[in-house]
Amino acid sequence: MACTVNGRDVSLDLDPRESLLDMLREQLALTGTKKGCDQGHCGACTVHVDGRRVLSCLTPAVQVAGQAVTTIEGVAGEDSGLHPLQQAFIDHDALQCGYCTPGQIMSGIACIAEGHCGSDDEIREYMSGNICRCAAYVGIVAAVRQTADAVRNGA
Amino acid sequence: MTVADAPGTTGPPLDTRRVDAREKVTGRARYAVDRVPENVAYGAWATARIGKGRVVRVDTAAAEAVPGVRLVITRFGPDELHDVGFLMAGGHAVQSLQPLRDDRIAYRGQPVALVVADSLVAATEAAQLITAEYEEEPFTVKIGAEGAETVLQEQAIPLPFLADVKVGDAEAAFAASPVQITGTYEHPAQHAMPMEPNASVVHWEGDRLIVDDTTQNANAVRFGLATQLGIDPADVEVRSPYVGGGFGQKNAMHLHLGPIAVAARRLGRPVKMVLPRPQVFHLGAFRPNTVHQVRLGANEKGELLAAIHEVDQQTSRHDLFPSEITTVSSRLYATPAFRGEQRLVRTDVQTPGFMRSPHESPSMFAFESAMDELAYATGRDPVELRLAHDTPTDPVTGLPFSGRHLAECLRRGAARFGWDARDPEPGSMTAEDGSAVGWGVAAGCYPGGIVPVVAHLSAVADGTLTVGVGGHEFGQGLRSAVALLVARDLGVPVDTVIVRAGDTRVAPQHLTAGSWGTASALPAVQAALGELREALDVPASGDVDVAAAVRATGRPAVAVEATTLAPGQSRDDLAQLDKGVLAIGGPVYPEFVTFSWAAHFVEVRIERTTRRIRVPRVVSVVDCGRVASPVTAASQVRGGVVWGIGQALREESEVDSRFGGFLNTTLEDYPVPVNLDVQQIDVDFIDEPDLRFNPAGVKGVGEICMVGVSAAIANAVHHATGRRMRRLPIRLEHVL
């Protein structure tokens, strides 16, 4: 199986049952992507495949052959600073334990790109696939809104 | 949003943002199983599919034939895994029953075999292929059902703090009361479900066992494994620097740790194990089902003459998980007579345990619902009735409270919420879209505990300060509170302070729970700061140029240590810490009694046709002493409020007498609040230091913020509908 992960070429021999999540974590040691349920219920494992958000626990790794995978380790710019949404999560304290956070940020970036940030309620709805048991929801909505507004205003 | 506050000193404003946020938003924070050691093997449990009985035979042939399987273990010898004991009975484990030590099956979901394989895929496949023959026995999963066995807690566990509460003759006073409120309230079993499941990776370096585990109690893991494996605790190292949520579910040693340590030794390889989410529902603590009988006696003006709170709380067949339900209901209001009785009911489940405000939030659901009933029965405003029962002294001991600003919480909350505009008549308020509107209030209190803590503080010549402290960080903000204390004290930037927590290499790691983590750690760090100032030969207060002061000593670094205890504790309690045993002080201290306090105001809206219940806004005002870390404390309160919403409207661990075990064991079937469930949450703090309690003036915040929320929601639903909600969760069928 060959794909790119965060812009790097990756080629691996895989069990066809291995999930993209386990491939990232156990084969590539990209452990920023988290396992919350392994059943598609929590969103902790959210990554981007060709720019779309997917649940990596439900995605067989072999299925991303030839595609571009982006994880939390790959969202910051070349200068290894922070993505604006990462900075907004820090500024709004949109996290507590941090375990759901990589998945929230991957979903948030996609939510902004999808144009689902028209209102706070729309953000809430399109971020509801990502459970935060610490319940940092108020901060998450504020961080996504601020970043979406900045994008819209051409910042 | 504010990211800075006025410093206590002359330096620039302090950055009060969460100190470990950057690691978390970049994915660089290392949680327990974010380590992928070379040649690691993966463990998986196969679990029992009966409600109770004995295993006659386990068929492992198919599992062993799976390529990559290295070990299938169905039984450990008594010398391989010794008894560890239940945390609340002086041991270290989540329960006394360690699977795979005999043929007994105490509950559905208990492990019957451990598989270890080269890959997770192989381990999972093999575990699913394991079948067993059983001798089944009748079982009981409900506290009211036949076969459930009730014991009086006071007799079963003769410890003073678990005894019945008796103030005056409450029965006689109740019988003589002109106004009597009697209600039975039921709180369901619930599971904490931190986002990070229980997970560990272990390996041996010669005779040393190295453990990465997700835990709130690295000491329990260390001493538990030492006991279980018959090795020296000094040879067990436990690291848990980042924990993906705990909520009490990670308070004790989990059951897979000993088995994978044995497997790692047998294979000579590291072993990693992550519990699948459905197994988390059967292998760790849960909040037990409770049934509360509350009786309030009052005069016609609503003045309390007697309060009686009797509780039946579920426990397991093999352990007694103690109840502290009446610890809080007996402290909330001035009452001439109070009687609290706690009964434990044995059922065939794993041993229940702690889940955020474990006893206090169910207690307040029942008691504060009854207070609302009293307000309606006597025509008093619910806020004003509560204010009328304020008291500066503890009704149980007669000692003063070290700090009690509950009245201020209620007044301030009422003002912020706009309580004055409330029409008390149930069903009288309607939104523009036709939804029924209800406004409810409830208060809560939470015991103020303190445990012994050791803090190490070192300063190096480049000005960097490192704190190694007893205490775990699981999102509550311990690291931030410690870093802010050091930065404020010395007048240095927060980012020059490195805080190491949750690691047995840096300090003994007492259980971090019960909201005592920050209140225990900060006094130790404060004491260490005093030691450091002496060692650096700088004045006892004021800004310090740390780099210059270190250089002036002529040494590359200066390191100090301090240990603090709870008021009234002695060296014996410290010795307990060194043995890995709990040593908790409070809430009753020799000269005072300490609780945190909160008032919650809630608006619910019930849609006209669907009857869906929403919570558009909550106002919570908390007295947690001085607010040590404003940003993380506010997040704690918002999180606690959402937990209250889940408790009131969503969460129930369901059982069925035909099957045993829990039924809804996924995050889909066990619905926790999601983003769309949460709207406006307005948080305020009294922020008055409680200096009698400890020199840092801080009390717990992470649990009090949830206590009373579910009662406020139930009271708001009553206000919207005229119907009393005496059972949680409240679902739309209850408001049809």
Ligand code: FES
């Ligand atoms: S781990 Fe993939 S959705 Fe939960």
Ligand code: FES
């Ligand atoms: S920050 Fe803990 S689960 Fe979201």
